Amino acid sequence: MTAKVPNPVPPTHPSLGRRLLWAAALVILVSAALAWIGYHRYVDPGPLAQDATVVVGRDGGGGLQAVAATLAQAGVVRGEIDFVAAVRLTEAGQPPIKAGEYAFPAHVSLRDVVALLRSGKTVVHRFTAPEGLTSAQIVALLNAEPALSGEITERPAEGSLLPATYNFSLGDSRAQMVERMAAEMRRAVAKIWAGRAAGLSLKSPEEMVTLASLVEKETGVPAERPHIAAVFYNRLRLGMRLQSDPTVIYILTNGAGPLGRPLTHADLAVESPYNTYAVTGLPAGPIANPGREALRAVANPLDSGDLYFVADGSGGHAFAATLDAHNRNVAKWRDLREKAQR
Incomplete structure (x- = not known):
């Protein structure tokens, strides 16, 4: 009987295994290289040559791709794909990027670009309304501020806006700025009125604002305010009539600005409830928007018996308790x- 010989197992080709190992190693090396390159494109200094301010996503259209295109066009990032990938790969647990106006430093990294857009720390603009401006003048300044938007449809009440410096972001509305200034004035008036000296003749916070507006317009020397009050x-x-020239100027200009000429005797006789040469007591209302210091001066005036003041030629005023002393001043x-005109 002839013995059966089993079929032999074909040997494994040694070169195939080596090729598979080399292929796997190559994939790992390429992946590692790409990861290394991607990481350094993410954290290394970017292409921006100098500091730049860029507005992104203000229109709300186009989404992430539109933001990427804006940044790439401005030279903040190397390419749109880089930015989109950086946002997508790091978005887990992070806030979304926010539209706005951003200040990017030169060579800002992609990582810092994404972090800044997620923080929402947009460029801060500042609007300053100096003390003593009328509401019409403040509205003119707001209308001239290009970083604000919208229109102011009504002239705010005189004395209703607090002069100060206000921070805002690009595109904030002018109407919102007026509301903020009015709210700040209400808070300031309430606080200062509550801390007023005892025995003042004022009947209301509104009268305090009115008198403070006269004090504000009468002097540019802060230390004089309590004395004039x-x-x-x-x-x-x-x-006695207050005889305050700024009340007459307010009538003649309708609060639009300086008169541009000296007052005449005819001006002082103009009929108006604001004319403190013609009416006794306070004018009908404020003639400007007083600041906090003028309000405080009226709430806590100087202890003085003076009844008169006139310019002293140095930017301040000479005060007097009698008419004779005033006439000499x-x-x-x-x-x-x-002498100055010679």
């Missing part, structure tokens, strides 16, 4: 003015 209080107490002022 005292003069006005003394005149009110004695039933007026004569000095006229002499100084005549």
Whole structure:
């Protein structure tokens, strides 16, 4: 009987296994190289040559791809694909990127670009309304601020806006700025009125604002405000007219700005409830928007018996308790003015 010989197992080709190992190693090496390159494109300094401010996504259209295109066009990132990939690969647990105006430093990394857009820390703009401007003048400044948007449809009430510096972002509305200024004025008036000195003749916070607007317009020297407030209080107490030139200027210009010429005797006789040469007591309302310091001066005036003041030629005023002393101060002022005009 002939013995059966089993079929032999074909040997494994040694070169095939080696090729598979080399292929796997190559894939690992290529992946590692790509990961290394991608990481360094993410963390290394970017292509932006100098500091730049860029507005991204303000229109709300196009989404992430539109933001990527804006950044690439501005030279902030190397390419749209880089930015989109960086956002997608790191978005787990992170806030979305936010539209706005951003300041990018030169050579900002892609990582920092994404972090900044997620933070929402947009460029801060500042609007300053100086003390003593009328509402019409403040509206004109707001309309001239190009970073604000929208229109102001109504002139705010005189004395209703607090002069100060306000921060805002690109595209904030002018109407919102007016609302903020009005809210700040209400808060300031309430606080200062609550801390006013005892025995003042004012009947309401509104009267405090009115008197503060006169004080604000009468002097540009902060230290004089409480003194001028005292003069006005003394005149009110004695039933004397306040005779404040700025009230007449306000009537003649309708609060639009400076008169541009000296007042005449005819001007001082103009009929108006704002004319403190013609009416006794306070004018019908504020003639400007007073700042906090003018409000505080009216709430806590200087202890003084003075009834008069006139310019002293140095930017301030000379005060007097009697008409004779005041007339001497007026004569000095006229002499100084005549000498300056020669």
